[in-house]
Amino acid sequence: MWNYLQDLSFWDWLGLGAVLLILEVFGAGGYLLWIGVAAAGVGVLTYILPSLSWEVQFLLFAVLSVLTALYWWRRQRSVQRRSDQPGLNMRGSELIGHTFAVHDAIVSGRGKIKVGDGVWMVTGPDTPAGDQVRVIAQDGTILQVEAI
Template sequence: MLNFLQHLTFWDWLALGTLLLILEVFGAGGYLLWIGVAAAGVGIITYVIPALPWALQFVLFAVLSVLSAVLWWRRQRNAGKISDQPGLNDRGSELLGRQFALHEAISSGRGKIKAGDTLWLVSGPDLPVGSAVRVTGQNGVLLLVEPIK
């Protein structure tokens, strides 16, 4: 075993990196991706510096594995920043506080309003068609309304 370690070549590292990347394809959830990239990186370094001792190759592999995983983790953590358009995928939130006339009467707690060119399902107290209502909340695609007095 020691003989094998003392004669590691860049092909060995590239093979390990390829194997890890193939295993990643089968659903490792990203864990093997960065270790495989690190192994390929050590393979490239070993190609450039073929006389690199095997112990240093393993240290490089460990450092590159941790470094690449930490950098990716930090990038992913920062990717969840607050959007400059917070209501982009929440169309009903832009209607909160606005007033509308009922397009269909609220009967048994359900009715409809027309906002722009869209009919919205609303929930509130029973009211006749044309009554003025204010949007007070949202529950999925259902808008919560109250009558305007």
């Protein structure tokens, strides 16, 4: 084993990179991607500079693994920006302040209102069907209402 590590060729590094990238495809969540890229990078460097000792190859592999992972981590953090449409896919937040008719009576604090062609679960004071209520908040998929 010791002799094998001392005689690593670029094919060994490219093979390790390929194996790590294949394992990444099976759902490692990005952890193996950058280590695989680093291994492939060491393989390319070993092809260009075949006289690199195995110590330098392993050092390059470690440094490239850390650098590529840090690069990706910093890039991901910078990409997460505030949306210019913060309410996108939060349909219930659009309903706050609007009034609707109670579809199923609100009994024991639970009921339903009709919004367009859909029905929403609501919480609020007991209200008979047909009365008007105003949406005041959203808690997940349940709207909070107040009687008008």
